[in-house]
Amino acid sequence: NAGVMQNPRHLVRRRGQEARLRCSPMKGHSHVYWYRQLPEEGLKFMVYLQKENIIDESGMPKERFSAEFPKEGPSILRIQQVVRGDSAAYFCASSYGNGYEQYFGPGTRLTVT
Amino acid sequence: KNEVEQSPQNLTAQEGEFITINCSYSVGISALHWLQQHPGGGIVSLFMLSSGKKKHGRLIATINIQEKHSSLHITASHPRDSAVYICAAHFDGLTFGKGTHLIIQP
Numbered sequence: 413n414a415g416v417m418q419n420p421r422h423l424v425r426r427r428g429q430e431a432r433l434r435c436s437p438m439k440g441h442s443h444v445y446w447y448r449q450l451p452e453e454g455l456k457f458m459v460y461l462q463k464e465n466i467i468d469e470s471g472m473p474k475e476r477f478s479a480e481f482p483k484e485g486p487s488i489l490r491i492q493q494v495v496r497g498d499s500a501a502y503f504c505a506s507s508y509g510n511g512y513e514q515y516f517g518p519g520t521r522l523t524v525t
Numbered sequence: 526k527n528e529v530e531q532s533p534q535n536l537t538a539q540e541g542e543f544i545t546i547n548c549s550y551s552v553g554i555s556a557l558h559w560l561q562q563h564p565g566g567g568i569v570s571l572f573m574l575s576s577g578k579k580k581h582g583r584l585i586a587t588i589n590i591q592e593k594h595s596s597l598h599i600t601a602s603h604p605r606d607s608a609v610y611i612c613a614a615h616f617d618g619l620t621f622g623k624g625t626h627l628i629i630q631p
Contacts, residue, residue, distance in 0.1 A: 413530070428596060445618070445619070447619075447621075453623075454621045454623045454624055455568075455613070455619075455623065456610065456621070456622040457619055457620070457621075460618055468617065468618055470618075472616070475615060488626045501566055503568060511555055511556065511615065513558070513570060513573040514558070514573075514619070516560070516567070516568040516569070516570060517565065518566075518567045519566055519568070521566070
């Protein structure tokens with residue numbers, strides 16, 4: 413049973429480009445969470461999704477960031493027109509349901525040059 | 526406001542020592558997580574608990590709901606335990622502490 417998969421593991425983008433981060437949850441998990449870890453800072457919640465629904469996006473920046481979790485395929489975190497301040501590690505986690513233990517992916521390290 | 530405080534921020538100990546990391550939170554929660562983040566950056570979930578005590582190998586986690594406090598203990602510590610330990614309180618979502626940087630010296 414594969415764990416939570418994220419790709420790419422490392423992503424380099426120039427300012428103004430788009431970044432797409434993918435997360436495949438553990439088998440049987442229908443809840444996905446995205447977190448961001450800025451350099452030298454703690455983890456911060458971004459968004460919580462179930463299949464085809466955004467449940468809580470209170471941690472998402474208001475502009476340039478969006479997330480989806482389609483019926484088929486991985487969850488996608490999309491960052492448009494990246495800026496240097498977007499450089500961070502982005503982790504996703506999945507769970508069986510709300511309130512259940514979350515299992516983390518290895519993270520995607522985004523570097524904006 | 527949902528807040529999670531961890532202490533100590535940094536901890537260096539000798540191999541074999543008993544380690545305690547503390548976590549306090551501000552309001553009622555449904556569960557508390559302890560996570561481990563290694564220098565490579567990956568995050569491993571160690572425990573999720575909502576009451577009492579859990580044990581896994583040399584790791585023990587306890588939680589006191591009335592006092593809004595949890596502890597993570599490591600017995601017979603080893604250099605491979607060196608990592609950042611993060612507690613996360615489950616309010617509506619997870620709110621994370623800043624982490625405890627643990628170094629176990631041989």
